Amino acid sequence: MKRFALPLLAGLLAGTALAGPAFAAKDLVVGLPDNITTLDPADINDTLSQSASRTMMQGLFGFDKDMKLIPLLAESFTVNDAATEYTYRLRKNVTFHDGTPFNAQAVKTNFDRLANPANRLKRQSLLAMLAETVVVDDTTITLKLSQPFGALNNNLAHPGAMIHSPKALETFGKEIGRHPVGTGPYKFVSWEADTLKVEKNDKYWKPGLPKIDHVTLKSVPENGSRIAMLQTNEAQFIYPLPPEMVKMVEANQALELIDSPSIIARYVAMNTMKKPFNDPRVRQALNYAIDKNAYAKVVYRGYAGPLDSAIPSKLGFHVTQPNQYTYDLAKAKALLAEAGYPNGFEAEMFGRNSTNFIRGMQFVQQQLSQIGVKLTVTPLESGVETARVWGVEKPEDATVQMQYGGWSASTGDADWGLRPLLWGKGFPPKFFNVAYYKNDTVDAAIETGIATADTAKRAEAYRVAQEQIWKDAPWIFLGVENLLAGKSKKLTGFYYVADGGLQMEEADLQ
Amino acid sequence: MLKYLVGRLAGILPVLLVISVFVFGFVHLLPGDPARLVAGPDATQQDVELVRQDLGLDQPLWVQYGRFLGNAVQGEFGRSMKSKRPVSQEIGERFMPTLYLTVVAMVWATLAGLLIGVASATKRGRWQDHVGMVVAVSGIAFPSFWLGLLMIDLFSVKLGWLPTSGYGTWQHYVMPSLTLGLGVAAVMARFTRSAFIEIAREDYVRTARAKGVPARLVVWKHTLRNALIPIITMVGLQFGFLLGGSIVVETVFSWPGLGRLLVDSVNYRDYTVIQAEILLFSLEFIIINLLVDVLYALANPEIRYS
Numbered sequence: 146m147k148r149f150a151l152p153l154l155a156g157l158l159a160g161t162a163l164a165g166p167a168f169a170a171k172d173l174v175v176g177l178p179d180n181i182t183t184l185d186p187a188d189i190n191d192t193l194s195q196s197a198s199r200t201m202m203q204g205l206f207g208f209d210k211d212m213k214l215i216p217l218l219a220e221s222f223t224v225n226d227a228a229t230e231y232t233y234r235l236r237k238n239v240t241f242h243d244g245t246p247f248n249a250q251a252v253k254t255n256f257d258r259l260a261n262p263a264n265r266l267k268r269q270s271l272l273a274m275l276a277e278t279v280v281v282d283d284t285t286i287t288l289k290l291s292q293p294f295g296a297l298n299n300n301l302a303h304p305g306a307m308i309h310s311p312k313a314l315e316t317f318g319k320e321i322g323r324h325p326v327g328t329g330p331y332k333f334v335s336w337e338a339d340t341l342k343v344e345k346n347d348k349y350w351k352p353g354l355p356k357i358d359h360v361t362l363k364s365v366p367e368n369g370s371r372i373a374m375l376q377t378n379e380a381q382f383i384y385p386l387p388p389e390m391v392k393m394v395e396a397n398q399a400l401e402l403i404d405s406p407s408i409i410a411r412y413v414a415m416n417t418m419k420k421p422f423n424d425p426r427v428r429q430a431l432n433y434a435i436d437k438n439a440y441a442k443v444v445y446r447g448y449a450g451p452l453d454s455a456i457p458s459k460l461g462f463h464v465t466q467p468n469q470y471t472y473d474l475a476k477a478k479a480l481l482a483e484a485g486y487p488n489g490f491e492a493e494m495f496g497r498n499s500t501n502f503i504r505g506m507q508f509v510q511q512q513l514s515q516i517g518v519k520l521t522v523t524p525l526e527s528g529v530e531t532a533r534v535w536g537v538e539k540p541e542d543a544t545v546q547m548q549y550g551g552w553s554a555s556t557g558d559a560d561w562g563l564r565p566l567l568w569g570k571g572f573p574p575k576f577f578n579v580a581y582y583k584n585d586t587v588d589a590a591i592e593t594g595i596a597t598a599d600t601a602k603r604a605e606a607y608r609v610a611q612e613q614i615w616k617d618a619p620w621i622f623l624g625v626e627n628l629l630a631g632k633s634k635k636l637t638g639f640y641y642v643a644d645g646g647l648q649m650e651e652a653d654l655q
Numbered sequence: 656m657l658k659y660l661v662g663r664l665a666g667i668l669p670v671l672l673v674i675s676v677f678v679f680g681f682v683h684l685l686p687g688d689p690a691r692l693v694a695g696p697d698a699t700q701q702d703v704e705l706v707r708q709d710l711g712l713d714q715p716l717w718v719q720y721g722r723f724l725g726n727a728v729q730g731e732f733g734r735s736m737k738s739k740r741p742v743s744q745e746i747g748e749r750f751m752p753t754l755y756l757t758v759v760a761m762v763w764a765t766l767a768g769l770l771i772g773v774a775s776a777t778k779r780g781r782w783q784d785h786v787g788m789v790v791a792v793s794g795i796a797f798p799s800f801w802l803g804l805l806m807i808d809l810f811s812v813k814l815g816w817l818p819t820s821g822y823g824t825w826q827h828y829v830m831p832s833l834t835l836g837l838g839v840a841a842v843m844a845r846f847t848r849s850a851f852i853e854i855a856r857e858d859y860v861r862t863a864r865a866k867g868v869p870a871r872l873v874v875w876k877h878t879l880r881n882a883l884i885p886i887i888t889m890v891g892l893q894f895g896f897l898l899g900g901s902i903v904v905e906t907v908f909s910w911p912g913l914g915r916l917l918v919d920s921v922n923y924r925d926y927t928v929i930q931a932e933i934l935l936f937s938l939e940f941i942i943i944n945l946l947v948d949v950l951y952a953l954a955n956p957e958i959r960y961s
Contacts, residue, residue, distance in 0.1 A: 180915075180919060182737055182738050183737075183738050183739060188739070190694065190698065262701075262705055265705045265706065265708070265709040267693075267694055267698060267702060267706065269701075269702060269705065270698070270699050270701065270702050273701070319739065322738070322739060322740075323740065337748060337911070338748050338749055338752070338822075338911030339909060339911045340821075340911075363821065363909065364909060365820055365821075365909040366906045366909065366915070367800075367804075367820075367906050367907045367908075367909070369804045369807065369907070370803075370804070370807060370819055370820045370907055370908065370909060373807045373808065373811055373812050373819040373820070374819045374820065376812045377811050377812055377815065377818075377819055379818060379819055379821075526686075526687075527687070527692065527922065528685060528686050528687020528688070528689075528692060528924055529686045529687055530687075531687050531688050531691045531692055532686055532687050532688055535691060536688050536691060565699075574700045574703070575699065575700045576699060576700075
């Protein structure tokens with residue numbers, strides 16, 4: 146035992162010394178539900194790591210707190226009619242944390258890196274259509290695309306397209322994910338196991354920002370422990386807040402609840418190639434058979450809104466559908482009878498094995514039993530789901546009948562809300578069209594929408610697509626969950642954005 | 656003794672080799688496509704294929720095993736599929752927190768368990784025995800996540816004495832080590848009590864008493880010394896289990912240890928990390944077993960290895 150005791154003692158003493166109080170500086174602690182995976186945004190596929198890298202890094206575009214596209218490192222842009230050539234004028238007098246100037250060459254280095262499949266970056270698809278980047282002058286860059294792509298600015302606003310210091314890319318190579326150097330409001334300090342520390346960037350290009358000296362992002366996986374941190378002021382912001390813990394935040398004078406709509410659509414995809422779901426009347430009947438208000442109450446304790454089109458209302462080009470599938474059992478039964486299933490039928494529903502998903506699936510099961518549809522709920526562990534649902538090579542081989550799922554379109558645009566899920570050319574394993582839904586009108590609209598940068602034309606295309614999808618009902622449209630978080634009342638200017646990301650550029654502690 | 660130790664140490668290698676085959680096979684039998692999981696929920700098929708090549712998962716299994724073994728021999732376990740960091744770093748930074756917490760928990764739990772066990776055994780049937788065993792049974796019965804959250808609520812939220820969670824100062828050790836050690840203390844207490852009662856019936860104990868050896872000496876020297884063998888076995892086993900990292904305690908108290916790393920890596924199908932962790936756990940057990948055998952000889956000089 147003696148062997149262990151010495152390093153232990155040393156560790157404890159060192160820890161005590163480090164934990165001395167700091168009164169003057171403004172220190173913010175944020176409680177996260179999970180560990181950060183990497184800080185190379187081009188290689189990140191989870192929202193949490195994206196939020197973490199957004200404290201330090203920025204792209205040409207970004208989103209404001211309402212998910213509206215805003216220019217960041219770009220000042221303005223022009224695009225040709227064919228949506229194949231974009232020219233960006235870049236912000237001047239911006240430097241990376243390591244002193245390297247931000248310029249067109251830096252953008253080129255980053256975009257060429259991301260677009261090159263040989264680099265095997267997880268976000269390569271954001272710039273897969275990039276054919277060539279041309280440095281026009283120090284503050285102007287042109288992107289030439291191999292095919293028309295109308296949502297490029299949205300793709301560039303995605304955290305995956307944020308800009309590293311080219312010097313850091315060269316210095317750190319493969320280790321860049323541990324040494325992020327960007328142009329953002331905070332600079333990297335350290336990242337150990339489950340704690341990331343960043344500090345104020347004194348030379349930030351937005352005057353007067355940031356106001357916080359140090360930010361610590363801490364992974365605290367247990368909900369109860371996370372809320373305890375908020376109650377003891379060890380953390381000033383925690384997320385997500387489970388609906389059942391909302392009352393604990395509301396009961397505390399020093400705390401404040403954040404409750405805002407997300408861009409996460411919840412739905413049940415029905416395999417439209419399989420009986421009985423090949424009949425639109427059956428799919429509509431199932432939509433009528435579910436009380437969406439009850440869904441929000443049972444599954445999200447009321448913290449959810451309606452999914453009133455194929456995409457959530459916070460996504461660009463969303464159109465609320467006029468004919469909602471309002472809860473109506475008589476109508477549902479009539480439609481089922483008309484389709485030849487007066488006594489209902491039996492079916493199996495897949496979905497993830499998390500508590501929330503299982504609760505959602507059981508709710509759907511109970512609701513559909515009212516019209517004689519007997520569901521078997523089969524929860525799948527994520528790896529199994531991958532093999533059984535997303536990795537299936539041919540539509541004929543698909544065993545999925547119904548899939549309880551969710552989707553968050555991280556570009557904030559209708560394209561990424563529709564194309565991966567409901568495009569006739571997007572069956573697994575290419576994309577995630579697990580409804581195996583194929584409609585020529587919708588396909589044409591989705592293709593038109595992405596082939597132009599003309600906002601009016603895109604709006605029209607997505608209006609057509611949403612209308613047709615709504616009529617065909619390849620999904621049971623369940624709802625859009627709210628984002629819930631708890632924060633100290635002393636914390637201001639800290640935003641929990643609809644895509645689940647955190648924005649702390651303007652954060653301040655009173 | 657030395658010869659014995661060298662022989663035992665040499666025997667570790669073939670054992671590890673066999674374990675490596677099982678670990679590799681087991682990990683690759685897990686359902687699910689790691690390339691797709693690593694690539695993320697909204698990755699396209701093209702992205703998935705890139706990731707697959709990147710991870711070398713497009714190679715035949717035996718090639719992958721050969722690569723794994725060749726690297727493992729050099730103490731190199733490749734890079735985590737998830738974080739792309741070297742696995743040795745990934746595990747290294749979490750090993751010490753788990754080790755420290757395990758040692759702190761084991762020390763107090765073993766001492767407390769011994770004391771309660773001896774007290775219960777010597778005062779058998781009296782109130783000390785009843786109190787001791789109620790504590791022991793509760794220690795086993797309380798779920799640690801529940802106990803952990805209750806302690807956080809009391810000591811951090813209500814009283815403000817201790818930090819809720821995290822790792823760093825000595826205050827951070829109090830609640831996790833109490834939670835982690837309670838079950839061990841309970842097991843130790845029950846184990847000590849029964850071992851003690853059994854030994855107390857032996858002839859030599861009766862003889863010692865009969866010839867007038869003071870009670871204190873009978874208890875602590877004649878009885879406890881002989882009861883130590885099963886107790887050491889138990890301590891070794893518990894130590895080995897705790898070194899694997901406690902998932903529940905690490906989760907409740909956000910302790911950056913190996914247990915959470917294992918769960919995370921299984922969820923992500925982070926093959927390289929899972930393999931290295933399981934090999935590490937196996938190695939830990941082998942070494943602990945060896946130490947336990949050595950301790951046997953120290954506790955009872957009649958045991959000799961040759």
